[in-house]
Amino acid sequence: MPYRIPFQSTGDEDSEDNFSSAQKKARKAKARNTMNMAILAGEIMLESGAETYRVEDTIIRLCKAIDIVNYVDVFVIPTGIFLTVGYDNNINTVLKRTKPKSVDLNKISLVNQFSRRFVTTNMTLDEAIDYLSKLRGLKPYSDFVKSVLGGGLVGGFSALLFGGSFPDFVSAFFVSLIVVKSREAVARKINIISYVKDFLGSLVAGALAILFVSLGIGASVDKIIIGSIMPMVPGLAITNATRDSISGDFLAGVSRASEAILCALSIAFGVGVAIKYYTYFNIGGM
Amino acid sequence: MYFYISQAIYSLLSTFGFAVLFNGPKNCLLKASVCGMMGWLANITAGKLMLSPTISTFIGAMTVGIMGEIFAKLFKKPATMFIIPGVIPLVPGAGMYYTMLSLITGEFSETAQLGSETVFTAFSIAIAIIISSSLNKALLRLWELKSGKKEIITKR
Numbered sequence: 341m342p343y344r345i346p347f348q349s350t351g352d353e354d355s356e357d358n359f360s361s362a363q364k365k366a367r368k369a370k371a372r373n374t375m376n377m378a379i380l381a382g383e384i385m386l387e388s389g390a391e392t393y394r395v396e397d398t399i400i401r402l403c404k405a406i407d408i409v410n411y412v413d414v415f416v417i418p419t420g421i422f423l424t425v426g427y428d429n430n431i432n433t434v435l436k437r438t439k440p441k442s443v444d445l446n447k448i449s450l451v452n453q454f455s456r457r458f459v460t461t462n463m464t465l466d467e468a469i470d471y472l473s474k475l476r477g478l479k480p481y482s483d484f485v486k487s488v489l490g491g492g493l494v495g496g497f498s499a500l501l502f503g504g505s506f507p508d509f510v511s512a513f514f515v516s517l518i519v520v521k522s523r524e525a526v527a528r529k530i531n532i533i534s535y536v537k538d539f540l541g542s543l544v545a546g547a548l549a550i551l552f553v554s555l556g557i558g559a560s561v562d563k564i565i566i567g568s569i570m571p572m573v574p575g576l577a578i579t580n581a582t583r584d585s586i587s588g589d590f591l592a593g594v595s596r597a598s599e600a601i602l603c604a605l606s607i608a609f610g611v612g613v614a615i616k617y618y619t620y621f622n623i624g625g626m
Numbered sequence: 627m628y629f630y631i632s633q634a635i636y637s638l639l640s641t642f643g644f645a646v647l648f649n650g651p652k653n654c655l656l657k658a659s660v661c662g663m664m665g666w667l668a669n670i671t672a673g674k675l676m677l678s679p680t681i682s683t684f685i686g687a688m689t690v691g692i693m694g695e696i697f698a699k700l701f702k703k704p705a706t707m708f709i710i711p712g713v714i715p716l717v718p719g720a721g722m723y724y725t726m727l728s729l730i731t732g733e734f735s736e737t738a739q740l741g742s743e744t745v746f747t748a749f750s751i752a753i754a755i756i757i758s759s760s761l762n763k764a765l766l767r768l769w770e771l772k773s774g775k776k777e778i779i780t781k782r
Contacts, residue, residue, distance in 0.1 A: 389648075391706075394706075443648045443649065443710075444648070444649040445645075445648050445649055445650045445707050446649050446650060446651045449654070449703055449707055450651075452703075481649060485646065486647060489642065489643050489647075490644070490647030491647070493639050493640060493642060493643030493646075494640055494643035494644055494647060497637070497639045497640035497643065498640050498715065498719065500632075501640060501715060502720045520647075562723065562724075562727075569722070569723065570719045573719050573722070575710075575713060576648070576714075578717070578748050578751065578752055579709075579710070579752045579755055582749065582752030582756060583752065583755065604722060608722055608725070608726040611723060612729065619731070
């Protein structure tokens with residue numbers, strides 16, 4: 341592929357293209373809408389926990405599908421998108437700061453489908469923006485479903501997988517149900533940093549596990565705690581970090597890796613505080 | 627045999643839970659669970675063959691990765707839909723816990739041993755996923771070259 345110069349200065353900018361001023365206005369609006377649409381799509385994906393290369397790829401495909409665009413370049417890091425779009429004799433750059441939200445595979449899949457459809461059919465930009473903003477407001481599974489299936493099943497069966505017995509299953513089911521439910525509730529009420537949330541979550545998990553064992557419902561504290569911290573472990577962050585690093589995005593890789601390490605440390609410290617008090621008071625049953 | 631069947635059921639349901647927690651699309655939940663189940667079975671089989679936890683987790687994650695790529699081709703969804711929920715049961719949550727426990731009880735040599743094992747296990751998962759996805763890309767490229775098709779994957 342020959343080297344493409346992003347923007348060639350032709351000296352007298354306006355005399356170059358032979359469009360009327362109305363046409364020029366329309367093209368300007370179209371280019372801006374393209375950028376809005378692409379940024380919106382990228383933002384949804386990035387907030388839902390997609391890898392940076394996937395976001396970059398989607399944005400480039402979306403922009404290239406517009407006929408007036410003659411130059412696209414994009415740089416995505418886990419906390420922001422930089423997009424440059426060139427058309428006619430103009431070049432525009434947008435910087436969008438994003439905040440990571442919860443993981444949402446459904447949205448990633450839907451944006452993927454949308455980009456495929458947008459490139460192949462002739463969907464207008466307004467329709468696309470409409471569709472994307474509707475997609476952005478899409479609700480995840482309800483709290484109840486998430487805490488019972490996501491929390492309870494994960495906690496209970498992870499405890500069994502790591503060698504727990506039936507009493508452990510029952511108590512890990514309830515402990516992790518409570519932890520996931522309260523985390524969701526806290527996340528909705530106050531804007532708390534996710535690491536503090538992980539710390540408190542694992543602290544509560546540890547304390548409840550000890551309580552359940554001392555009440556005689558569970559059998560071993562270890563298995564219950566292991567089961568109930570599983571919904572919080574940063575598996576996605578570790579995987580994405582290494583993926584990004586290997587594909588050459590070291591900035592994204594390192595920032596994701598530090599996210600994973602901080603998350604793992606806060607979980608470990610939460611559990612650590614709980615066990616420390618447990619061994620201090622020595623309630624028994626360990 | 628009973629052991630394998632029970633482990634299969636446990637891992638199936640546990641992966642189903644992860645898929646719900648990560649808000650997977652409704653029609654992918656069960657497929658992702660099957661993916662996770664196969665990965666866990668590969669993991670415990672490798673563990674029975676006396677391989678180290680790092681290697682057996684690697685084999686499990688590799689199975690999840692390959693299954694995910696196949697499912698992605700079959701059901702026309704991104705491979706991540708199946709891989710992410712499927713791989714999480716392999717994440718060394720137990721290793722993290724035992725590392726912390728040994729740190730608190732003050733056995734530092736044990737902490738170093740368990741901690742490094744946990745870190746390497748976590749990395750082996752990521753590397754297995756990368757190997758399976760790049761293998762898929764390489765095979766796709768090979769197939770394109772063989773069938774004389776034009777480039778499908780357009781790289782910038």
